[in-house]
Every structure is written in structure tokens, then in C-alpha cells.
Amino acid sequence: MPLDDLAQAPDEALLLLFARGDVAAARALTARLTPAVIAHAHRLLGDRAEAEDVTQEAMLRLWKIAAEWRQGEAKVTTWLYRVVANLATDRLRRRRRDGPALDQVPETADEAAGPVARLQARARADALQAALDALPERQRQAVVLRHIEGFGNPEIAAIMEISTEAVESLTARGKRALRAALAGRREELGYGDDG
Amino acid sequence: MTDSDRNDEMELEAFFTAARQMPAPASEALMARVLGDALAVQTAAAGGFATERERPGFLAGLFSTLGGWPAVSGLATAAATGLWIGFSPSLGVGDAMVGALGVETAIEIYPVDYATGYEFAFEEGDAG
Numbered sequence: 001m002p003l004d005d006l007a008q009a010p011d012e013a014l015l016l017l018f019a020r021g022d023v024a025a026a027r028a029l030t031a032r033l034t035p036a037v038i039a040h041a042h043r044l045l046g047d048r049a050e051a052e053d054v055t056q057e058a059m060l061r062l063w064k065i066a067a068e069w070r071q072g073e074a075k076v077t078t079w080l081y082r083v084v085a086n087l088a089t090d091r092l093r094r095r096r097r098d099g100p101a102l103d104q105v106p107e108t109a110d111e112a113a114g115p116v117a118r119l120q121a122r123a124r125a126d127a128l129q130a131a132l133d134a135l136p137e138r139q140r141q142a143v144v145l146r147h148i149e150g151f152g153n154p155e156i157a158a159i160m161e162i163s164t165e166a167v168e169s170l171t172a173r174g175k176r177a178l179r180a181a182l183a184g185r186r187e188e189l190g191y192g193d194d195g
Numbered sequence: 196m197t198d199s200d201r202n203d204e205m206e207l208e209a210f211f212t213a214a215r216q217m218p219a220p221a222s223e224a225l226m227a228r229v230l231g232d233a234l235a236v237q238t239a240a241a242g243g244f245a246t247e248r249e250r251p252g253f254l255a256g257l258f259s260t261l262g263g264w265p266a267v268s269g270l271a272t273a274a275a276t277g278l279w280i281g282f283s284p285s286l287g288v289g290d291a292m293v294g295a296l297g298v299e300t301a302i303e304i305y306p307v308d309y310a311t312g313y314e315f316a317f318e319e320g321d322a323g
Contacts, residue, residue: 018233021241026233034229039218052225059229063236124213147211179203182210 011076012069019066026063033076034059036149037084043144044088046133054087074158081149081159085141092137131181139174146171 006014006028014032017025037058041051061083062076132140138160145156146167153164160167 018237019240021237023234023237026237027230030226030230030233034226035218035221038221038225042219043214048219051219052222055221055225056228056232060232060236063233066236067240121213121216124210125217128210128214147208148214150215175207178210179207182207 012071015062015066015069015076016071018063019069029062030059033062033080036077037080040081040144040149041084041088043129043132043148044085044137044141045091046129050091054084054091057087058083075155078155078158081145082161085159088141089137127182127185128178131178134181135174135177139170139177142167142170143174143178147175 006024009017009028011029011032014025014029018029034055038051038055041054041058042048045051045054058080062080132144135143141160142156145151145159146153151159153167156167157164162170
């Protein structure tokens with residue numbers, strides 16, 4: 001299949017090609033899904049190294065299940081985000097049991113930062129991540145899926161295997177807690193410049 | 196929703212926007228590890244399904260499905276035999292039955308001395 005067609009193909013079609021041994025489909029799925037998965041895993045875990053491990057493990061599970069994937073039953077992303085959430089939960093439980101990892105330090109401003117706006121965005125993103133890390137896991141997952149990843153409530157319900165009403169309740173409580181955690185940081189985070 | 200709620204909502208949205216702009220990037224090393232896993236799974240599964248390079252074409256797949264050369268040779272023989280029977284007059288069938296069953300009396304069933312199918316084909320220049 002030409003590369004242009006692969007870029008347009010839905011995840012499910014690419015997974016079918018992958019299961020038939022198509023190397024180009026393996027490359028296309030890796031390029032398409034890995035960045036989204038690492039970003040989501042990092043938002044749930046707040047730790048880069050652990051997020052990378054979870055990403056690799058979640059993608060490996062996807063590769064292994066490809067041959068048995070039944071078209072039309074679930075979206076690949078729904079399945080993948082559910083696996084990421086389960087793996088992240090396991091890690092967070094282990095972390096609570098064993099204590100925080102030694103390498104768990106806040107992310108520093110990214111290397112390409114130069115303009116003030118970028119530094120400001122970095123500071124806000126870090127502040128939000130710290131506040132997210134303090135939320136109960138299910139609230140954090142619901143808020144991240146709804147307000148950062150941009151999923152609709154029905155899809156979040158499918159990912160989290162709960163009702164849409166429960167999703168709404170989790171996101172409402174999560175946002176309330178975030179507001180409280182981030183209150184008073186307006187000046188520090190440059191909100192005076194936003195107008 | 197009060198003005199205060201609206202301000203809170205906008206402020207929170209600014210945090211979410213910043214988070215969307217600053218995703219944890221997928222390093223080249225991670226991408227390589229993920230792709231490496233993908234190719235390893237494909238290679239391991241190649242016993243169950245062929246890799247792209249090895250994927251057979253339609254005729255090769257059909258050939259394999261039918262059982263390879265022995266089966267295809269048998270099919271070719273059967274097809275040629277069927278063609279020969281189709282061109283042969285009814286006595287040819289009788290002769291073929293005699294040959295197949297080893298029953299001499301078959302001739303008594305078809306007493307008319309027509310040329311056999313093989314002779315017919317030979318005279319037409321199609322045999323051999």
C-alpha cells in the first residue's frame with residue numbers, strides 16, 4: 001500500500017495490515033501512536049522514565065494482540081488508553097508501596113525554550129502536572145482524557161469502563177481540586193500578561 | 196455560572212492549553228524500541244502468517260493450498276483425462292472402463308467397432 005494511503009488509513013486497518021506482516025504498517029502505527037501514548041502516560045504518571053516503560057509495554061501488548069484483533073469491536077486508541085491506564089495504576093500502586101522513585105524529579109523547562117511565552121507555557125504545564133499528580137488516579141485520568149487529550153465523555157466512559165455520569169462526576173471533582181491547587185499562582189505563572 | 200466561575204474556568208483552560216502544547220516528546224530511542232518490538236513480533240509470528248516480503252501471490256497461494264506439485268500434477272492429469280473423454284465417442288469411455296476395471300466383457304456391451312478416443316485424437320494430430 002502506498003505511504004499516502006497508509007497515512008490516511010484508520011488505526012484498525014493498519015493493525016490488520018500489521019497482523020499480515022506489513023512492515024510499513026508497523027512503522028506507520030509506531031509513528032502515529034507512540035507520541036500520543038507517551039504524552040498520555042506521562043500525564044498520568046508525572047515521570048518520564050516510567051512513562052517510556054509504560055509506553056513500550058502498552059505498544060508491545062498491541063503488537064501481540066494484533067493477530068486476534070476483531071474489527072469493529074473497539075477503537076485501537078480506546079483499547080490502548082485503557083492499557084496505559086492499567087499499567088500506570090500498577091506503577092502508582094507500586095510507587096506508593098515502595099516510596100517515590102529516586103529519579104522522580106519535576107520536568108525541567110524543555111531545551112528548545114527560548115521565547116518567554118514558551119517558558120511560561122512550560123511553567124504552567126509543570127504546575128498543572130504537579131496538581132494532577134496530587135489528584136486521585138481516576139479523577140486524574142478523567143480530567144486528562146477530557147480536557148487535555150480532548151476525548152468526549154462516551155469515549156472516556158469506554159476507556160475507563162464506567163458510565164458517562166461517572167465520568168462527569170470525576171471530571172467535575174477533579175477540576176474543582178485543580179482549581180484549589182492552582183489558586184494563588186496567577187502572578188507567579190504570568191496570568192497578568194494574558195489580559 | 197458566575198463571573199468568578201467563568202474566570203476560574205478560563206484560567207484552568209489556560210493550564211490545559213499549556214499542557215497540550217508541552218506533551219512529553221517521544222524520543223528517538225523510544226520510537227526505535229517500540230518499532231523493534233513490532234518487527235520482532237512480526238518475525239516471531241511469521242510461522243503463523245508470512246511477512247510482507249514473503250507474502251505469496253495468488254497463484255503461489257493457490258499452489259500451496261492445493262498441496263504443492265504432487266497435487267497439481269494429479270490435477271493436470273485429471274484435467275487432461277477429462278478433456279480426452281470429452282472429445283472421445285462413447286466407445287472410448289467403454290474402453291477406458293475396460294482398462295480401468297480390467298473387464299474384457301465390457302467390449303460386449305459396446306460391440307460397434309468405432310475408433311477409440313486415442314486413435315481419434317491421433318488421427319486429428321492432437322495426440323502426443
